Amino acid sequence: MKRPLTSQFARNGLFVRLMLSFLSIILLLASFNLFSHLYLSGKVYQEVVRQNEQALNQTVEGYENHFRLTQNMILALTQSDTWTANLGILSHLKENRRYDILSEVKSDLMTLYGNPFLHIENFILYFKAEDYVLEKEGLSSTSDMFGKYYYSQEYTADFWRSQTMDNQYLKVMPAASFTETTMNSTRPLGQLMPVLIKAIPYEEVYGLVMLNPQRLEKAYGDAGKNPFYIMDAQGRLLFSTAEKALPALEYPVSTSSHERIGDQYYFYEKGAQTGFTYVRVTEVAAIATGLRGMRLLLAVLLTAAVLVSLLFSFLFSFRLNQPLQRLIAALDRTTGSGPGKLSSVKEFAIIGDRLSSILENNRFIQNDLNHKNSLVRQYAYTHKVKNIPLNAKLGDLEDALHSEQPYASILFKLSFTGLPEEPEQHTLALWQLIQRLFAGGRAESESVVLQPEQDLLLLLLFNPGPQSGILQVLGTLQELLAEEHSLYLTIAVSPVYSGETPFTDAYHNLSVLLTERRLNGETQIIVEPRASSAKAFHMKVTYGEELHNLLQSGSEEAVLGWVDRQLEQLRNKDATAEDFRTFARGVAEQAGKTVMKQNLPELEVGLLSALSGEPFAAFYSTGQYREWLTGLLTPVLAAIRSGSETRDPVISFVLEYLDKHYGEDINLNIVADKLNLTSGYLSSIFKEKTGINFSEYLNTLRIERAKELLMNIDQRIQDIALQVGYQNVNSFIRMFKRSSGLTPGEYRKRYVGEDHS
Numbered sequence: 001m002k003r004p005l006t007s008q009f010a011r012n013g014l015f016v017r018l019m020l021s022f023l024s025i026i027l028l029l030a031s032f033n034l035f036s037h038l039y040l041s042g043k044v045y046q047e048v049v050r051q052n053e054q055a056l057n058q059t060v061e062g063y064e065n066h067f068r069l070t071q072n073m074i075l076a077l078t079q080s081d082t083w084t085a086n087l088g089i090l091s092h093l094k095e096n097r098r099y100d101i102l103s104e105v106k107s108d109l110m111t112l113y114g115n116p117f118l119h120i121e122n123f124i125l126y127f128k129a130e131d132y133v134l135e136k137e138g139l140s141s142t143s144d145m146f147g148k149y150y151y152s153q154e155y156t157a158d159f160w161r162s163q164t165m166d167n168q169y170l171k172v173m174p175a176a177s178f179t180e181t182t183m184n185s186t187r188p189l190g191q192l193m194p195v196l197i198k199a200i201p202y203e204e205v206y207g208l209v210m211l212n213p214q215r216l217e218k219a220y221g222d223a224g225k226n227p228f229y230i231m232d233a234q235g236r237l238l239f240s241t242a243e244k245a246l247p248a249l250e251y252p253v254s255t256s257s258h259e260r261i262g263d264q265y266y267f268y269e270k271g272a273q274t275g276f277t278y279v280r281v282t283e284v285a286a287i288a289t290g291l292r293g294m295r296l297l298l299a300v301l302l303t304a305a306v307l308v309s310l311l312f313s314f315l316f317s318f319r320l321n322q323p324l325q326r327l328i329a330a331l332d333r334t335t336g337s338g339p340g341k342l343s344s345v346k347e348f349a350i351i352g353d354r355l356s357s358i359l360e361n362n363r364f365i366q367n368d369l370n371h372k373n374s375l376v377r378q379y380a381y382t383h384k385v386k387n388i389p390l391n392a393k394l395g396d397l398e399d400a401l402h403s404e405q406p407y408a409s410i411l412f413k414l415s416f417t418g419l420p421e422e423p424e425q426h427t428l429a430l431w432q433l434i435q436r437l438f439a440g441g442r443a444e445s446e447s448v449v450l451q452p453e454q455d456l457l458l459l460l461l462f463n464p465g466p467q468s469g470i471l472q473v474l475g476t477l478q479e480l481l482a483e484e485h486s487l488y489l490t491i492a493v494s495p496v497y498s499g500e501t502p503f504t505d506a507y508h509n510l511s512v513l514l515t516e517r518r519l520n521g522e523t524q525i526i527v528e529p530r531a532s533s534a535k536a537f538h539m540k541v542t543y544g545e546e547l548h549n550l551l552q553s554g555s556e557e558a559v560l561g562w563v564d565r566q567l568e569q570l571r572n573k574d575a576t577a578e579d580f581r582t583f584a585r586g587v588a589e590q591a592g593k594t595v596m597k598q599n600l601p602e603l604e605v606g607l608l609s610a611l612s613g614e615p616f617a618a619f620y621s622t623g624q625y626r627e628w629l630t631g632l633l634t635p636v637l638a639a640i641r642s643g644s645e646t647r648d649p650v651i652s653f654v655l656e657y658l659d660k661h662y663g664e665d666i667n668l669n670i671v672a673d674k675l676n677l678t679s680g681y682l683s684s685i686f687k688e689k690t691g692i693n694f695s696e697y698l699n700t701l702r703i704e705r706a707k708e709l710l711m712n713i714d715q716r717i718q719d720i721a722l723q724v725g726y727q728n729v730n731s732f733i734r735m736f737k738r739s740s741g742l743t744p745g746e747y748r749k750r751y752v753g754e755d756h757s
Contacts, residue, residue, distance in 0.1 A: 026306060029286075033302050049258065049265075055222065056267045056280045062220030063230070064273045070118055071170060073111075074197055074207065087205055089129055090134065099712065105134060111529075112209070116509075119215040121192055122150075124208040125199070126160060133208075136190065140750075150210070152176045165198040165206070172232060172274070175213045175239045190214060193239060199594035211299060213239045226280055231273035234333055247281060260284065273709055312493060344649045381448050384503045385458060404499035408464040411510035412457040413490040417521045417620060422488055430487070431457050434481070437473050458507065467496060474525050479521045488620070489523045519577045522622040547587065551594045554641035556634065563629050567622045581616045584625055587717070591636050594702065599653070600639050649677060651689045654682075662701050663725045668694050702726070703739045717744045 078081055086105050089098045096545040105125070113120040113136060124135040124145065133145045140149065146157040165171065179186050180693060191214060197207035217239075221228050227242035237246070247261055258267040268279040290419040401747045420426050438459060448460040464470060474491055477609055481489060492513035494506050550559045588610060595603045610632055619625055653672055671694075672679040682710055686694050702724040709720045718729045726732035738745050 002576075013240050019313060021246060022309070024310045026313065029309075029616065030306050033305075034297075036370070043268055052265070052267050052280065052282055053258065053269075056278060058222050059228075059280070060269050060278045063216065063276070063278065064271045066119070066216065066220065067172075067271075068273050070195075070209070070211075073115075074170075074209070075119070077108060077112065078200060080108075084201070086680055087125070087202055089198055090125070090239065091130065091202055091205055093127070093130060097714075099714075102134065102139065106136065107136075109134075109136065119211040119219065121189070121212050121297075122151075124210070126203040126206045128161065128206065128207055130326055131161075143404075148181045150178050150192075151180045156321070160206075160208075163196060163197065163206070168201070169198050171196040172238060172276075174237060180212075182746055191239075193585055199363070217241060228283055228727040231277045235277075238276065242281070259385075267529070277449055294516045320613065337351070344352065344667055376447070382450050382452065383504070384507040385452060386449060405462045406464070406498055407460055407462045407506075408467065408496045409494045409503070409506045409510060410469055410470065411492040411507070411514065413458070413492075414455045414457075415490070415620070416487050416618065417635050418486050419618075425486060427455070430489075434459065435739055452507070454639055458510075460503070467493070469528070471525070477530075478523045478525060485521070488521050490517045491523070492516075492524045492527060493527050513577045515576060517577045518574065519571070519620060519622065547590050548594050551591060551633070551636065552598070553641060554637050559633055559637060560626075560630060563626065563633070567625060573623055577619075580619070580622070580625055584616060584629060590630060591633060594640075594670060595636060595699070597659075600636075603639055648689055650677075650682075650685060654686060655666045656695075658698055658701060662698065662705065663723050665725065665727065666698075698725075699735055700739065703736055704733070704746065706736060707740070710744055713748065717748075720744070 002455065039074045044436055060677040083105075086101050086108075089096060089101060090105065095101075097136070109123040109125070112118060122135050124133050125176060126133050126142065131142050133140055133142055135145070137149070140252075142160065143157045146152075146160060147154065155178075156173070173194045173196065175191045178189040189213070193213045193216075195209040195211060198207065199207055210237055217228065221241075221272035227244065228240070229237060229242075229246055230239040231246075233235050247266075257269075259263055260266075263284045265282045265284060266279055267282065269276055270277050289565055291733075351689050387433045413429060416423065416426075427661075431451070434457065438447060438461065446462045450458040450460070461470065470493060474493065475487075477491075481487070492510040494510055494559055497506060513529065516526045516529055517524055547559070550562055564656065566583060567580075569585060615628065616625070654673065657671060658666070668683055672682040682692055686697075689699065689721065692700075706720055706724045708716060709723060710717075717733075721727075721729045721732035724732070726735070736742075737746070742750065
C-alpha cells in the first residue's frame with residue numbers, strides 16, 4: 001500500500017527535518033563567508049604588500065648568505081701557506097718555469113668553481129706583471145683570455161690591466177654579457193658577474209671569480225616573474241633582470257621599505273653584509289586586478305555555493321527519504337502478514353553475507369593492487385634515477401611520483417673484506433636492516449627503496465626533515481656494523497633537495513661522493529667532499545722515468561722500496577681509495593712500457609690481463625696493494641735480469657741505437673749499414689726476435705717520447721715533431737692519431753688540463 005504524499009512531507013517527517021537541518025547549516029556558513037569576505041577584503045592590500053616584502057627579504061637573505069659563503073671559501077683558500085707559496089712561484093713562471101705546480105693550483109681552484117652550490121662559472125688567476133692568466137682550461141695570455149675566451153665590451157684585457165685594488169680585498173663588478181670566440185664561431189656565455197679578489201700578499205696577482213647571476217636569481221629570486229635589481233653601496237647597478245632603468249629612490253639605511261611611482265611598486269632592502277641594495281618591482285595593476293578578481297570570485301563562489309547547497313540538500317534529503325519510505329512500506333506489508341513472517345525474511349541476512357563476501361574480495365584485490373603498484377612505482381623511480389624514458393603506455397606513472405616534494409637521497413655501497421659462503425643472503429639481510437631503520441615512524445609512501453646495482457642500494461626519503469635526523473639513524477647503523485668484520489658500507493648522503501632537483505642529478509652526485517671513500521675496512525658516512533682531500537696520484541713523467549730506471553736495474557729491493565714509499569705517502573696524505581687504484585694502475589702501465597722497451601712480449605699479455613676487469617674492487621688496505629704490485633712486478637724484474645744476460649747483441653745494438661737516435665732521420669738501411677748487414681736480413685731477424693716490425697717499433701718509440709714532450713705547453717707541436725724525428729708535421733699528426741686515437745693538440749688539452757702531466 002502506497003503511503004500518502006502528505007505524510008512524507010509532514011512537519012515532523014524525516015524529509016522536512018533533514019531540509020531544515022541543511023538550511024540551518026547553509027545559512028550559518030553563508031553568513032560566516034559573507035562576514036569573512038567583508039572583513040578580509042580590506043586586509044588584502046596589506047597582505048599583498050607584506051608578501052612582497054617577505055619575498056624580497058628571503059631573496060636578500062639568500063644573496064647575502066651566498067656572497068658571505070663565497071667570500072669565506074675564498075678566504076680559506078688564500079690563507080693556505082701552500083697556496084701563497086705556489087702563487088709566488090707562478091708570479092715568476094717565465095723565469096723558474098715551474099709548470100709542475102699548475103695542476104696543484106688548478107685543483108685548488110676547482111674546489112670553488114666545481115662546487116655547484118656556489119654558482120661559479122670559472123676562477124681565473126690573473127698575474128698582472130707576467131701578463132697571463134691561469135684558469136680551469138689551463139694557461140692563456142691576458143689578451144687571448146679576455147679577447148677570445150671571455151670577451152666583453154665592458155671588460156677588455158686593457159680594463160683588467162688597469163685595475164687596482166688599493167686597500168680593498170674584494171670588489172664586485174656589474175654583470176655583463178660574455179662570449180667565446182674561436183676560429184670558426186662565436187659562442188655566447190651569457191651574463192657573468194666578475195668579482196675581483198686581491199691575492200694577498202702579492203700586489204700584482206688577482207683572483208677573478210665569474211659568478212653566474214642567472215643561476216643566482218633562479219636559486220634565490222622568483223625566476224624573472226618580476227623585475228629585479230642589485231646595486232652596490234655607491235648606487236652602481238650590478239645586475240638587472242629588466243632593461244628598464246630604475247628611477248631615483250630614497251633607499252633606507254638598513255631597513256626595508258617600498259614606494260609607489262606611477263604604475264609600479266618598488267620594494268627595496270639593503271643587505272647587512274655587503275651593503276648592496278636589492279629592488280623588486282611589482283605592477284600596481286596586478287595588485288588591483290587581484291583585488292577585483294578576488295572580490296568577484298568570492299561573490300560568485302558564495303552565490304554558487306548557496307544555490308548548489310540548496311539543490312543538493314533537496315536531492316539528498318529526497319533520495320535518503322525515498323528508500324526509507326520504501327523500507328517502511330515493506331515493513332508495513334510484513335507486519336500485516338504477522339510477526340512470524342517478519343523474522344522469516346532472509347533478504348537482510350543475504351545482503352549482509354553478500355556484502356561481507358564483497359568486502360573480503362575487495363580487501364584481497366586492494367592488497368594485490370597495492371603490491372603491484374609498489375613494484376610499478378619502484379620501476380618508475382629506477383627509470384627516473386637512471387634517466388631512462390618511460391614507455392608511453394606508462395606515462396600516467398609520472399603523477400604517482402613525489403616529483404614536487406623535498407627529498408633526500410642516500411646511496412649505500414656494500415663491500416666484503418672476505419667473501420662469505422652465501423653473499424646474496426648477507427646482502428639481502430643488510431638491505432632489510434636498512435629499510436627497517438628508516439621505516440620507523442615514517443609512512444610507507446614517504447620513502448622509496450631502489451637497487452641500481454647488485455652492491456648498491458638507493459634510498460629516497462620524501463619530506464625527510466633536517467639532515468641531522470638522517471645522520472643520527474646512519475650513526476646507529478654504523479655502530480651496528482662496527483662489530484661485523486666481514487663486510488662494510490660506504491654511505492653517501494645528499495642534502496635535502498627541493499622537488500625541482502632531478503633524481504638523476506642526485507644519484508650522480510652521490511656516485512661522485514662514493515669516490516671520496518678512504519682506504520680501510522670500516523663503514524664510512526660521506527656527506528660532502530673534503531676540502532683537504534689528497535690530490536689524485538697520477539704517474540707523472542718524472543715518476544715514470546724513475547720507475548722505468550729502477551725496473552731496468554732489475555733490483556727487486558729498489559723497486560719494491562720505491563712502491564712502499566709511494567704507498568706510505570698516499571696513506572699520510574689521507575688519500576682516497578680511488579687514488580690508490582690510480583697509483584696501482586699507473587705502476588702497471590709504466591711496467592708495460594718498460595716491458596715493451598725491453599722486448600718482452602710474453603709479459604705484455606700478462607700485464608694487460610692483470611689490469612682487465614676490476615682487480616682492486618675488493619682492496620681495503622695498503623698491504624693488499626703492495627702484495628698485488630709485488631706479484632705483478634716480480635716476474636717483470638726476473639725477466640729483465642734474465643734478458644740482460646741472454647739478449648741478442650744485434651737486437652741490443654739496434655734498440656740502444658734507436659733509443660739514442662730516434663730524433664734523427666734514420667731508417668732500416670742506415671742501421672743495417674752500421675752492422676754491415678743487409679736491410680732484408682736485419683728486418684727479418686728484428687721481427688723474429690722482437691715480434692714487431694722495425695718501422696712499427698720506431699714509430700711507437702717516437703710517439704711515446706712525443707707524449708712526454710707534449711706535457712710542456714711552451715713547446716710547439718711543430719718543434720716536438722722535429723725533436724722526435726718527423727720532418728713533416730702532418731705525418732707526425734697522422735701517426736700520433738693512429739697510435740693514440742687523438743691528435744697531439746687534443747692529447748695536450750686533455751691530459752695537461754686534467755692533471756695527467
